[in-house]
Amino acid sequence: MADYIIESKELTAGYGKAVIIQDVNFQAERGKVTAIVGPNGSGKSTFLKTLFGLTRVFNGSVVFDGEDITKLPPEVRARKGLGFVFQVNNVFPNLTVRENLEMGAYARTDKEQIRKDMGEILDIFPILRERQKQKAGSLSGGERQMLAMAMALMGRPKLLLLDEPAAALAPKVVTQIFMKIRDIVNSGVTVILVEQHAKRALSFCDMGYVFSSGRIVMKGPGKDLLADEKFVEAFLGKR
Amino acid sequence: MDLSIPLINSLTLGSLYTLMALGLTMSFSVTKIANFAHAELVTIGGYVTALLVNWMGYGLGESLIAAFFASALLAVAMDEGVFKPMIKRGSKPLFLLVASIGIGLVVRYLLFIYADLNAVITVQAKTNVQLIGRFGRAGITTIHLWVFPITIVSVVLLHLMFHYTKPGKALRAMADNEDLARVSGVKIYTLRRLMWFIAGGITGVAGGLWSAYSVITPEIGWYALLRIFAASILGGLVSFWGTIAGGLIVGFAENFGITFMNTYFNVSTAYRPLISFVIIVIVLLLKPTGFAGFDIVGWLKEKVKGGGE
Amino acid sequence: MSSKAWGVVSIVLFIIGILLGYVAAPGKVSVSTTTVTVGGAGAQTITKTVTVTGTAAAPEQKEYVIGLAIAVTGGYAVDGPRRRNAAILAIEEINAMLEEAGSPVRLKYIHEDTKTSAEGAIAAYEKLASAGVQMVVGPLATSECKAILDYAKSHHMTAISPSSTGTAAMVKNDYCFRVPSPDKYQGPALAKIIWDQGIKKLVIMARSDDYGKGLADLIEENFKKLGGQVVKIIYDYTQPDLSADVERASSAVANFGADAETGVVIIAFDDDGIKILEAARLDPTLSKVRWFGPDSMKRATFLPPKAKEDIAKFLQSVHFMATTPAVGSKDNPLVKEFIEKYTKKFGESPEASTYAFYAYDAAWIAGLTVLVAHKYDGRVFQKLVPHIAKHFYGVTGWKLLDEYGDAAVPIYDIVAPRVVDGKWTFKTIGKYDGTTKATTFYEQP
Structure with missing residues (x-):
């Protein structure tokens, strides 16, 4: 049996009284990249937020590292090793870049190690080193995305959830971002990625899930999905 | 025209309004509640100070410390007792605002009853x-020796807290983006409590200073509220330095x-509050973001219209 | 049993009950309970229950109600309860007098708080009207009196104010009578007293209500007639801070030269007065000149233990003096008796408030009018009050009323803050007689 870092069972969740995702059974293998694709409004982002406890769960459970975390608030999940990069509003605009990174390590107490990590992270994202004293609100879109990921990494997560990390970025920056994600995975962090751009995501990931109308409609290794005619027809359109 | 008296008066009142408005700015920026019961934090601080000095013979310093704790606890109680449960049930900011007016009325009239029975x-x-x-x-008086240093020390301490301590930075982060703060592991409810405590406390100290500077009644905070909001709105309701400037x-x-308008246009000093109203209106009309950052009008429109997440 | 039968049984039982009750009862019983909260340090509640028992055959048992529309919160929070207590004392005295004489008539009072506001006064009158009250002692302030004028007239409620002196409530043939001499007399009196002190330039600070504005105008008008210069500052007394107004006064005094010929008149109530005095005592310019005030400034609020000693010392240092409608001298047996009874009953001397004396006289006049009328009708009272007052000599002297229904004999005491027997008090240091326009000082101001 594969080593799953996180699993959801029969998960039904939403906001207020509205149910957005239903009966989702999902697993992500440790050390791998799992992608979630699907059309707009299919509930993929909501699912990601549910894994972090930011929505209302009606039914089902979430198990992280062998522990049921369904009822835990987000701040506790963060302390257990989950990291999240939102699609938008993913930095603190009125804090400096350095303060943002410090906030990323908020739950940690190992000061020495944090300082070391800060150095390493700034090595990985040299542009952030230059902008350390600047307010995050003044960064460009790509720089912000980098900062958001860097912040998440400062928390030393075991599992990193990325919500459309490449949305609305220039193609050149997108390539950079995906290179960074690859580096992150290589350093031993498990990644779950939500992507609008299905082809890009599936060719990048190890395992893919396809969401539609709040449910999982297909799953399988990314390359298999891309080779599946039915999938291509339904979600990528004929070429 | 001799401007020395208006200058000293301006600095004294400006300092007191600054202390009061800093509390409002803190609580608004972190919780997004336009807290009208903030007025009562001023009043309670004033009464605690006045009664401890007059009845117990405490010094002003000790009484101000007591005022800090009294208003701090009242602020925490407001949040724990009313705001937090409402937010957890998904209340819109507009409802929270109305609730805050309600809290204010209850506290104010309870205080009225108490003050009436005790002839204060x-x-x-x-x-x-x-x-x-x-x-x-x-004239420079000993009250100025209390007001100016306390204001300066409070501002410096708050600045140090917000920029050089972990909870302080986390509060600024919460003000920016509460969800992101949560996923970063910030225990937002603990920090909220800390924020209410400090915001209530400094507001109470300002009320206490007022009780020594002038006379207080159970409505003192309510009367001062207009100025407090004006000061805070000048800073966009969220900016620390903007609020001080405000x-x-x-x-x-x-x-x-008012001295100017009175001298040259014979406008009665009774129109003094109009100035604060005008400030609020002009800021909201021309520059809804205040001096810094936050689009109050846009935010209100959005929250009143949409359900809020 | 059917429900119909139950109904019949219950009606029969009800009728039997009534009959039994009628037979068993010793006579008509009327109980009146009045609950009064007395302010001041250590509030206490006095509950007085009067049970009057008579036989069915006894002569008509009458109970007339007198309303007390007296503020005990707001600007009168401190002084209001003292005036109300004096009125209560008068009513109880009248009842004791009637009981001793064997008269079957009694007075009863209902108190409503007017909250020192026009709206509050109207609300209090509405409540009293719904209780059928047609004779009222109060309200206190001129603004309150003005507010209830129409209501009192249309509801035939005769009002006797113990303390309104403002010009705004000076109306002919109204239902509101006022037992102190109105400002019509006080304004000229104060202007003359100040002028006689060698003051030629005057800064008047007055609260922006009917009393303050009216009196300020009267002082200004009369002071100018005497040849003086006047700057008038009307301040909004609802503001939490009055430093800008004090600054204006300070500038005006500085412009006048702040010399021995410059004076300040302050027309304030409790909290606005303290705000001004606290700021003024710390103002180097304002503490250099003489200060004066009208009756509203003769309040315990401005002296220890209520106020800071510094404020009293300031008032003394600027040789502050205030005019206040005269009360009879302590040698007067009527006054002596009132002070003794009041002090015994309420644990505080009525001398803390001039207007407690006036409230006492107002309540006596109200009571006597109702008794004389022998018909509980406000229209009758309104016609009777001037006659009763004309033949009434109380603790505040002769109560002859003028064509406006206000006390027509203007005699003012001049008081100044002094320490007497280790306690701060407003001591009477002189007298102004409005008929001769002469001031007599018993001691140096």
């Missing part, structure tokens, strides 16, 4: 305030402005 509807902290020097025609601007506008 109007009361002044009987501290020893003396003339110690002169600045032009204005407090001083309100203090100066109300003194210099």
